[in-house]
Amino acid sequence: MSYQTAEETALLLYQLLENSNQKRGRVSEATIRRLSGRTLLRNKFLEDLKGCLEDIGLILIELHRGGFGLMRASLLEGAPAITAKKYMKDELATLNNGVTNDDLFEKIRSQLEDPVNEADDS
Known part of the structure; x- marks a missing residue:
């Protein structure tokens, strides 16, 4: 070939x-x-x-x-819209308050490393 x-x-x-x-x-x-x-x-x-x-x-x-x-x-054409305004109110407030965002990003990183969350994606 x-x-x-x-x-x-x-x-x-x-x-x-x-x-x-x-x-x-x-x-x-x-x-x-x-x-x-x-x-x-x-x-x-x-x-x-x-x-x-x-x-x-x-x-x-x-x-x-x-x-x-x-x-x-x-397959994504009929998928519901997910907006930061609707689903990330707390995170957006943290980002906009001018304070260090290290805690926010550490929280997100810990969710990525959580095997329970990975199993939910299957």
Whole structure:
């Protein structure tokens, strides 16, 4: 198999998602390497691939545990708006009062490190 361009690989990933009859799914690095004809996925190629996928309405996200998430951008069309004004009143007040924001950011960092929060995202 010869090298495929980022655009050609994006089209193949689109077809993969179509053939799966799913709106989202996980794709391994091995699958992307196979579809692209590459043995190594360089950052530049992945950036170009993400751009080409966005052009055809797909989003590719690298996952912490390896591989990538692939989903249709249209899934977000009907998502409810989340605004800082509505959901971060206390945080905005802290940011606007001119006092050091270290405590606020430490609180947020501790939530990121909390395994309970990560389990909620699954």
